[in-house]
Amino acid sequence: MERIEHRACSGGWQDVYRHRSEVLGCEMNFAIYLPPQAAARKLPVLYWLSGLTCNEQNFITKAGAQRYAAEHGIILVAPDTSPRGDEVADAEGYDLGKGAGFYLNATEQPWAKHYRMHDYIVDELPALIEANFPATGARGISGHSMGGHGALVVALRNPGRYRSVSAFSPIVAPSQVPWGEKAFTAYLGEDRSTWLQWDASELVALASERLPLLVDQGDADDFLGGQLQPQRLQAACEVVGHPIELRMQPGYDHSYYFIASFIGDHIAHHAEAL
């Protein structure tokens, strides 16, 4: 593991590391923000999963989350959104392949070899963080768009592993919308029954743990009707009585201006659980 960026920020350190991922079979970058409290004691960790086209940089440069993490004493970890490198399969278009890992374990070729982002996010990365940084085993997870899907899915699939979950503008029903249909067909194959285990609106019905879901969605988001459709998740939660707070934010779009406007609320939400 090699530290490739190290910058003072809000009293702590915004670092980026590069490491060899055994799960993904490639070199990966992740960003970690260590708030000032990390110099003295172990802290809980909030994992942030970014959206399509992003890497580990977007969240740390644009969300303004560090000041809130410093306020609450929480470590932030922002991984990349897919495996990377010349040996990793890719596709034309921003919504499949590199930058578009969808936080699942692919079963189809040519993706199955490297595209195992679920296992990387849930197992390998936390093990690395907890072995090398002043991190307790208390974990929260959040993300944006494809990363909001990722946060909801990994939390719902892994009861007990996360104490809190939230999402900005998540793809809540990937089996039902174009982004998800394209990605799932490629990564998981044509048999839609295999898709359901990667779809938050399906998983909520099976959840053995009633982890409350905090979801923020801008009502001026260009992707709201076509790709996001948060009411599908809300409806699924209502059927089984899963706690959800879906906040429709008037005027907000899909950008980091939206995330920056409400990330303080989300970090406070996670801090309460962590």
Add this chain to the structure above:
Amino acid sequence: MERIEHRACSGGWQDVYRHRSEVLGCEMNFAIYLPPQAAARKLPVLYWLSGLTCNEQNFITKAGAQRYAAEHGIILVAPDTSPRGDEVADAEGYDLGKGAGFYLNATEQPWAKHYRMHDYIVDELPALIEANFPATGARGISGHSMGGHGALVVALRNPGRYRSVSAFSPIVAPSQVPWGEKAFTAYLGEDRSTWLQWDASELVALASERLPLLVDQGDADDFLGGQLQPQRLQAACEVVGHPIELRMQPGYDHSYYFIASFIGDHIAHHAEAL
């Protein structure tokens, strides 16, 4: 004037406009953040001048300033850093020509026709803002690196025009350091006596107004010893008794992580004066 971006942010609107600048003889973009209070009343304006290579986007996407502007009820205006367009002279290198206007009025060819950023920032842009937005005539000015130089210089050259001034990592003595020597030689010519009216460490001795200077500087900034040298400004202030608060921030570098860490302090400083 055409609005080319319009995004909800921290309860207000982060917009970008394009307009024809008569002073610069080209089309220019500027960013304006209108906090929620702007819907009800006129507000003071803080102008932000960015550094080398930047345009109107850097500050609005990376500084996280909007939440503080919303807290204090201040409009933020972030212009571009030079004239733009195919007809505008340029040079090899990031530190001369486009993206490197140095907030002065050039006298030498081929620069004199378009490079009049001082007059644009001090006169044309505020007139445009105050005519078209809910802005009072109360103005503050701040900036980073080359823009810190710009903020200090335009405030010191124009007594009564700004109520407050601050700077991050400013080039305080451009006549004495490589960035400034290169730019001033090109824009102003070989006669160094003409440079002094664009050098904050010289101007402070002539200032008829004792506007307090707030300066933040990271002590891990790679440009500190070679290009910035804030002690030159502090020494010049001490000679004439000009009020200055120079804060050396341990561990911080030249990046937006540094700006994001202390922009809240600066906006509070300006809010008090505005």
